[in-house]
Amino acid sequence: MAAICIGIILSMLGGGNALAATAGDAATEDAATMTLTGSVVGLAVDGSELPSSSATSTEVELHGIDDDLYETVRSSPFTFNGLTPGNRYTVHAAPIGPYPGTYAGDTPHRSNAQVFTATTNDIRIRMPIGAVASGTTAYAPGWTEPPQISVYAYRLNERTQRYEWLRAARDSSGHFSLTLYPGTYMFRARGGWSLASGVFHGDQFWNGSDGLAGADVATLDSGEALSAMKFNVPRFSFTTDRLAGGDRYETSVLTTRTTFVPGLPVVYVASGTNWPDALSAGPAAAKRGGALLLTHPASLPELVRDEIVRLQPEEIVVVGSPASVSDNVVSQLESIAPSVRRIGGADRYETSRMLVADAFGTGPHEKVMLATGTSFPDALTASPAAGARGFPLLLVYGAAEVLDAPTRAAVAALEPRYAHIVGGPPSVSSGIESELAASGLVEQTARTAGADRYETSIMMSSLGNSGTDLRTRAYLATGVGFADALGGATAAAAKSAPIILTPPTCVRDGALRELRDRGMDEIVLLGGESTLSRDVQNLTAC
Structure with missing residues (x-):
């Protein structure tokens, strides 16, 4: 060779x-x-x-x-x-x-x-001696400038069962060659902004698919060659879809049904009438390879029960105290899975700490994320980002000047190098940020905060990506309510996809630019037209 x-x-x-x-x-x-x-x-x-x-x-x-x-x-x-x-x-x-x-x-x-x-x-x-993948790249017919196309090889990580970017090749001659560690791969060709034509080029998966769902996979052994691969990269364009049930419970079922297969290690069940428990549970469920579903506090909706039966979890974790999810719901769940237990504290903050301790244990961890527990927007965008990266998310009383003792102890137990605060000082105070570093709890702090909840969510959209994840999808959720988006956190984390907040009648122009620049062309709306209008589905900019 x-x-x-x-x-x-x-x-x-x-x-x-x-x-x-x-x-x-x-x-x-x-x-x-x-x-x-x-x-x-x-x-x-x-x-x-x-x-x-x-x-x-x-x-x-x-x-x-x-x-x-x-x-x-x-x-x-x-x-x-x-x-x-x-x-x-x-x-x-x-x-x-x-x-x-x-x-x-x-x-x-x-x-x-x-x-x-x-x-x-x-x-x-x-x-090992590598496998070789090679072929040609071109723009779709109609463009004459030399191709500036990168071909990315994503290998299936046997441990995480996710495709992760290992290699890339870029050659203006229109030819590429990649030497790869033996394994199972997907291949994606991506163009970029063309100064000559003023066109932003899109992507194409091998073998000829414009989307991830239709992409072929190739298992390559040591010394094997996959040659004559061809990519014809079209103009960039978005596709949109909508997950909308008759209510928030059915919408949460639709998100898990389109993401998870049966045989999960765990399903978390949280109240659909309030947001703190569900958003705290999202990263914990993702860490354990599980899903999150919503329930009415008093009784388990039949369609939620049916979805849990389909998922066949080894364990069900009920999130929150009996005031959030009643003992009646627990009794209904006990007929489905061999193990059902409750994780719930005296308030949302203690429940958040208990969820983190249960799923993440003690440190060291690279990072802990913190969001206010008094309003939902920051936690809604932080939850899938934390879940995708395997980071714990703690809800804090952000108006305080310092962390309370239990939260300080929870951070110390995690032994994080970094603390990442989501939201500006009105959400989580500068005093808390200063204390984290000055006390030695972490080496460094960072904060993601835009001018409003929409800009913050756009800025957060890149943080759920490790830099190697195969990402093509993003979710849009309304920024004025939490109901439809609650169940989307673990589905988004499983696909390394962000949840971006949007006004009910349009999509921020900055969000569309961010999604295009990062090659996320599959847009999924969470909620019906009363939540996100047709103009949002048409990606009308504002």
């Missing part, structure tokens, strides 16, 4: 890990520093180790998860000295020749990489 020139892999930052090195793996450990040593080995097509290969001359990269350290050496065996014991590190062998980039732990995904926290010797990074 001819050697292919490889670019740097763009990998997911942070996240969980499938393998972790423990002190038992360590040989000897200096009290002040730790050391990682190992070697890179190339594999043959049959998976056997080669006594010598170009893989041994690749660049080896050290990434610090907790301290942002980045070091490289071009040698194998390799050694990294002077590291901080207890901090988390990954080791990556960069692409070279026919070998795609590989992390220690035999994976191309950083989120799955082996994580080292103590001195470890004899690390082995096993680089």
